[in-house]
Amino acid sequence: MVRVIDPIELVAPDIEPYRHGNTGIEHVGSITADEPGPHVLVNALMHGNELCGAVALDFLVRHGIRPRRGRLTLSFCNVAAYATFDPRSPAASRYVDEDMNRVWSPAVLDSPRDSAELRRARQLRPLFESADFLLDLHSMQNPTAPLMLCGRTSRGERLARAVGFPAWIVADGGHASGRRLIDHGRFADPDGDAIALLAECGQHWRRDTGPVAVETTLRFLLATGCIDAADAAPWLPGGERPDPCLVEVTDTVTVGSDAFTFSEPYLGMEIIPAAGTVIASDGGRPVRTPYDDCILIMPSRRLSRGQTAVRLGRLRP
């Protein structure tokens, strides 16, 4: 396996000025417009090492972006993990005790179990549950094309298409190791109307990832009616974006042994032409692609038992 050295090009913004917001919850601020409208929430730092979300929220505040209608809430999520961010060991600040994006089910949130992430998740839960539209900003281990994860609902897909950026939309159901925020409660209810999207804006620390998070957020605020075109126009690149492509996730490969290795140093979004191609070995057992033109989505470098190794998908025509 090729060892990838990741340069740290993004600067972690100082979020201390946002500690005392106006919601009674530290590092959460909310503005309500005079005109009625939905509650739109943008969440950053679910993972403490994913700087782009903090860059985007800091951008919105600095540039005076306010809701035209409804309510806009900006939340810095795992601030305890973010506080430990160290450019010399950048991956170490992903979480304090556990992955905060695997705890979003009532069975876990209502359990007596305790961790730094669960305490913060329980604090934020009522706020997240009150959002009509939620954007959760993330970044990836590998420098692959940005993705918008829309869950399994048709309304999630519609909103991702309306946002129109990132151009790759991935429809998936999450991970075996625990539920994500976008799959929590009303967001994943087939009969519900709330929608949560998860943007993977690029590699964690690459320069380009910050502007991708900003553009994604502005386009999300536009698509949800929170702001008007004139509010976003000065900050959006000119020209049309290409129409998005949707990849349907069909399989999640979960690590089943203590010796999982990929056959190639995959970065993600590779299209494997032939069904049956061996893409990995899991404790000596070959992992094969199930069909022709299989797309590899977010191959992980954290290959421990029970974790997602890679998701497999195909382009929806």
Ligand SMILES: [Zn+2]
């Ligand atoms: Zn993340």
